[in-house]
Amino acid sequence: IIECEEATAMTDCIFCKIIEGQIPSAKVYEDEDVFAFLDITQVTPGHTLVIPKTHVANIFEYDEDLAAKVMTKLPKISRAVRRAFPDMLGLNILNNNGQAAGQTVFHSHIHLIPRYQGDSDGFGWSFADNSKSYTAEEFSARAAAIDSALAQEEEA
Ligand code: AMP
Numbered sequence: 001i002i003e004c005e006e007a008t009a010m011t012d013c014i015f016c017k018i019i020e021g022q023i024p025s026a027k028v029y030e031d032e033d034v035f036a037f038l039d040i041t042q043v044t045p046g047h048t049l050v051i052p053k054t055h056v057a058n059i060f061e062y063d064e065d066l067a068a069k070v071m072t073k074l075p076k077i078s079r080a081v082r083r084a085f086p087d088m089l090g091l092n093i094l095n096n097n098g099q100a101a102g103q104t105v106f107h108s109h110i111h112l113i114p115r116y117q118g119d120s121d122g123f124g125w126s127f128a129d130n131s132k133s134y135t136a137e138e139f140s141a142r143a144a145a146i147d148s149a150l151a152q153e154e155e156a
């Protein structure tokens with residue numbers, strides 16, 4: 001999986017080409033740092049992708065500055081999507097990282113997926129409840145593992 005992702009060079013990145021205008025897109029927003037356009041599949045009407053202009057493959061490659069530049073734009077783009085699609089009842093914000101997580105384009109992108117009335121509006125996901133399948137100790141150990149990994153992250 002990692003090999004596949006690393007093989008995706010910026011020069012043949014479809015989203016870098018969209019930013020450069022070499023491939024057409026239905027642009028909805030652009031500033032110095034961010035580009036947003038309609039996802040071609042339109043999982044639901046108004047389905048939009050928000051991408052950093054800087055090529056990063058996934059969440060693991062962002063620094064805080066780039067993350068701030070991209071994430072701070074999400075509320076206003078989300079409100080614009082809601083304003084443009086008044087039937088929208090909710091919005092899922094989704095970001096796939098790695099092939100195992102369903103990522104198919106290895107230029108990081110954030111999906112804005114408007115949700116509409118009805119059980120089958122085009123988008124679905126499931127959250128398993130595994131709360132019966134671990135012990136309190138295992139639960140605490142998982143939190144401790146992430147907590148100590150974060151300490152290492154700060155040192156790096
Ligand atoms: P993901 O599976 O999270 O990597 O999402 C990639 C998304 O990019 C998919 O939902 C595709 O429909 C979308 N996509 C791929 N190529 C294009 C394109 N040329 N224009 C708009 N959306 C695209």
Ligand code: ZN
Nearest residue numbers: 013016055107
């Ligand atoms: Zn790219």
